[in-house]
Amino acid sequence: MPHDELVVPTLASRQPSQSGWVVGCALTSAISLIGILCLPPSLVGVAVLTLGLGLNASFGLALLLIAVRSHDTDTSASLSSMAQAGGYLLAAPGPLLIGWFQAVTDSWNYSFGAIVILAMMTATFGYFAGRGGTVHLLDQEAST
Numbered sequence: 001m002p003h004d005e006l007v008v009p010t011l012a013s014r015q016p017s018q019s020g021w022v023v024g025c026a027l028t029s030a031i032s033l034i035g036i037l038c039l040p041p042s043l044v045g046v047a048v049l050t051l052g053l054g055l056n057a058s059f060g061l062a063l064l065l066i067a068v069r070s071h072d073t074d075t076s077a078s079l080s081s082m083a084q085a086g087g088y089l090l091a092a093p094g095p096l097l098i099g100w101f102q103a104v105t106d107s108w109n110y111s112f113g114a115i116v117i118l119a120m121m122t123a124t125f126g127y128f129a130g131r132g133g134t135v136h137l138l139d140q141e142a143s144t
Contacts, residue, residue, distance in 0.1 A: 008057035009064040018068070022061055022126030028054030030119035033112050058122070061130075071134040079135060 012021040028050055035047030066083060070076035102111045 006060065009060035012061060013064055013068060016132040017130055018061060018065060019127045019130035022058070022065075022130045023123045025054045025058040025061060026119050026123035026126055029058065030116045030123070033116050033119065037109060037112050061126075065129055069129070069133070069135045071136045075135055075137050078137060 012018045032047045032051035
């Protein structure tokens with residue numbers, strides 16, 4: 001059985017824009033999180049499965065966007081460094097903050113709601129990141 005973290009980026013790379021793929025994965029994750037909260041217990045497993053599919057495909061798409069948006073290897077290295085540093089800086093306190101939010105509100109609903117909002121922000125930013133074109137380093141534009 002093919003893995004979505006490989007299939008989705010492969011299909012998305014054949015398109016001039018990956019915006020729809022990124023938005024689709026982010027919305028899959030957001031809807032799945034809502035499903036975990038709202039579905040009857042017998043269907044929560046389906047929501048967890050679709051959450052896993054959406055998140056796995058999103059990771060593959062993030063790596064794809066770095067590759068297809070880079071003009072050359074220097075740009076790819078710089079873009080990758082920026083994305084990883086920013087991503088880890090934002091993600092590292094996430095579990096602590098979500099746990100704190102749950103403790104303060106005494107409910108997982110608000111914590112899951114915060115994660116759904118983050119997924120929607122991912123869809124918005126991903127839409128713009130997925131548009132066609134390449135990124136150039138500023139000093140390369142000046143020299144060409």
